[in-house]
Amino acid sequence: MKRARLRFFVVALIISTVVGMVYAENAVAADTIRIGWTADMPGIGATFYKSQKEAIELFIEKTNAAGGVLGKKIKLIIRDSKLKPDVGANMARELILDEKCDFLIGPTSSGVALAVTKVAKQYKKIVFFHTSNTEKLTTTDFQPYMFMVVPNTGIEGRGIAMFLSKKPYKRYCYIGPDYAYGHTQWNAFKENLKKLKPDVQILKAVWVKQGETNYTPYIPTLMAKNPEIIYSSLWGGALSSFIKQAKPYGLFKKASITSLYDLDMLRATGLDMPEGLLGYARCPFYAVNTLAMQVFTEEYHKKYHEWPSDWACMAYDGLLALTAAIRKAGTTESDSVVHALEGLRWNSLRGSRYIRAVDHQANVGIYVGYTAKDPRYKNFLILKNAVEVPAEKVWLSAKQVKELQPK
Amino acid sequence: MTFDFFLFMLVNGLTQGMLLFIIASGLTLVFGVLRVINFAHGSLYMIGAFLAFSLSTLLPSGSLFSFLLLLLLVPPAVALIGAILEITLFRRIYRAHHLIQLLLTYALVLILEDAARLIWGGDIRNVARPEILAGSVKFLGLFLPTYNVFILIMGPLVTVGLWLVLYRTRTGNIIRAAVSHPEMVGALGVNVSRVMTGTFMLGCGLAGLGGVLMVGLANITLGIGMEKIIECFAVVVIGGLGSVGGALLGSLILGVGVAFMQLPLSRLAIVFPYIAMALILIIRPWGLFGRPER
Numbered sequence: 229m230k231r232a233r234l235r236f237f238v239v240a241l242i243i244s245t246v247v248g249m250v251y252a253e254n255a256v257a258a259d260t261i262r263i264g265w266t267a268d269m270p271g272i273g274a275t276f277y278k279s280q281k282e283a284i285e286l287f288i289e290k291t292n293a294a295g296g297v298l299g300k301k302i303k304l305i306i307r308d309s310k311l312k313p314d315v316g317a318n319m320a321r322e323l324i325l326d327e328k329c330d331f332l333i334g335p336t337s338s339g340v341a342l343a344v345t346k347v348a349k350q351y352k353k354i355v356f357f358h359t360s361n362t363e364k365l366t367t368t369d370f371q372p373y374m375f376m377v378v379p380n381t382g383i384e385g386r387g388i389a390m391f392l393s394k395k396p397y398k399r400y401c402y403i404g405p406d407y408a409y410g411h412t413q414w415n416a417f418k419e420n421l422k423k424l425k426p427d428v429q430i431l432k433a434v435w436v437k438q439g440e441t442n443y444t445p446y447i448p449t450l451m452a453k454n455p456e457i458i459y460s461s462l463w464g465g466a467l468s469s470f471i472k473q474a475k476p477y478g479l480f481k482k483a484s485i486t487s488l489y490d491l492d493m494l495r496a497t498g499l500d501m502p503e504g505l506l507g508y509a510r511c512p513f514y515a516v517n518t519l520a521m522q523v524f525t526e527e528y529h530k531k532y533h534e535w536p537s538d539w540a541c542m543a544y545d546g547l548l549a550l551t552a553a554i555r556k557a558g559t560t561e562s563d564s565v566v567h568a569l570e571g572l573r574w575n576s577l578r579g580s581r582y583i584r585a586v587d588h589q590a591n592v593g594i595y596v597g598y599t600a601k602d603p604r605y606k607n608f609l610i611l612k613n614a615v616e617v618p619a620e621k622v623w624l625s626a627k628q629v630k631e632l633q634p635k
Numbered sequence: 636m637t638f639d640f641f642l643f644m645l646v647n648g649l650t651q652g653m654l655l656f657i658i659a660s661g662l663t664l665v666f667g668v669l670r671v672i673n674f675a676h677g678s679l680y681m682i683g684a685f686l687a688f689s690l691s692t693l694l695p696s697g698s699l700f701s702f703l704l705l706l707l708l709v710p711p712a713v714a715l716i717g718a719i720l721e722i723t724l725f726r727r728i729y730r731a732h733h734l735i736q737l738l739l740t741y742a743l744v745l746i747l748e749d750a751a752r753l754i755w756g757g758d759i760r761n762v763a764r765p766e767i768l769a770g771s772v773k774f775l776g777l778f779l780p781t782y783n784v785f786i787l788i789m790g791p792l793v794t795v796g797l798w799l800v801l802y803r804t805r806t807g808n809i810i811r812a813a814v815s816h817p818e819m820v821g822a823l824g825v826n827v828s829r830v831m832t833g834t835f836m837l838g839c840g841l842a843g844l845g846g847v848l849m850v851g852l853a854n855i856t857l858g859i860g861m862e863k864i865i866e867c868f869a870v871v872v873i874g875g876l877g878s879v880g881g882a883l884l885g886s887l888i889l890g891v892g893v894a895f896m897q898l899p900l901s902r903l904a905i906v907f908p909y910i911a912m913a914l915i916l917i918i919r920p921w922g923l924f925g926r927p928e929r
Contacts, residue, residue, distance in 0.1 A: 274757020
């Protein structure tokens, strides 16, 4: 008899534990805001992922320590979208349906972002893009649950063209990868520049084969044309290798290579980077003079012993906007938060910014400056005295956006 | 095409070719003696480059001394990794079917690449050139990067060194004998397995040397091993499996060929190694310097 009673006791204990756990889980779920992140972890995504993750975790840690949002703690759930659009779409679906995420944050690749935004639309979940930045997300592929806190490709391309048009440079060359992305970028840049400054001379476009690591053969062609600016859609490792190889030929004594000089690229190139090159960045911590950025940079550096990349700052800014909107709406319900986000003014790391209602693009511009050494940063050069080209000057007008957006 | 331009392209092509030769010679040497096509050779080259990066972070940046230290320390370190691989793994598959060898070496590629990912991560790594090699020299009215000239000198030095080892030393005699008549060499009382380990180490050391030399030319990423092993295969197929002289010729054909094609026909330059390889396989399947399999 004793044994039978014991068995009953054990079974009862197991059942109560399991039931209790389920209840506890649900109780926790009601008390948390679940943010799902489709992150591009492998390959070229790895560097981006690392700093984005560090910034996002720092944000969540700080917010939760201060009592969370609307009294709820934030929980981050990450899925690897592997730089593949179909995987990204599946992961976004999983995050919404299985992980019951309230909000999504986006990947690094624009291709994946275009797939994720469709899923977000389908399930009416807000998605924030902080690194992927194709202008299609705000125009032809726009959907009302999408928000962007990174300067989109239009703001970027037209921004740098506008900056250059105000400088005395006239002789332009181009070097970029020989596939659709490179050609589109160059054509858009050329058109914009000619519109703003009809007397520029477009001397030569040099096309680099995909996956190239030896840029030496292209150098004499560029030097022969004697350009002042070599515009480029090479970025990251490719740009860094090109600069390293072209430097000994003296190419940069006369010309600048102008492209995306994000912090990761500047750090990787290190002191091999020549001084006085004109470049731009999406969100360089060292060029933003706000108290918020200063505090963030210090906290980040204290915790991770390195400076936050552009991607880290923008991921952080996205969460600042999202939580500000949740507080304003007083709920995590998607449509109310969308309503709160449209036209929202929030205190971003880049100062007070707003999100335009028509395309959900934050008014963030690119930062343009010339490479120089700085005593504060021993191992890499920065864009000294970088200035922001205001997004309002170069983004598409509300009318243009509406024409492009799906009806 | 002006003479200047021609010379520029030639120097550039030869530089790439020489670097390729240093790596491919290791691959072909290992095949010649051990009869194993080591797929993981490119991964060892990549590890050499990453080791050079790690070591460089401990040394003053841009000094010639640091760079020489990298050249002296990294190749033996990679050779040591090679020794471990040979003793624990390769030794067991010399007589196995080609498919088994392929499986093992390919598995090694995956393991080594992931190990590198764990240790060094996916970041782009860069090692600054030593200042003395960072500038350019004037030659026939043309500015050539000093570093490229340095590689152009290193290449023939390695060639001569390899030749001396193989043809002018006792070890070399044994290695060459082991290539053609392994049983006979064993019957004469030579410790063949030690010769094999030694050869494998030498091959891996060459991959490591290639890795160190590479850091002065471009950034280090996880993909460089895969990229290089394909080029090395093309070189070895063109030159003849197992022939060091063939590897030299194959490397130079590939390096110079791609260099001259890159500009006018950038898309053709991507497929050039494969076309060259396919042509050789059709016309002379055993390669330019190889011998038909008996």
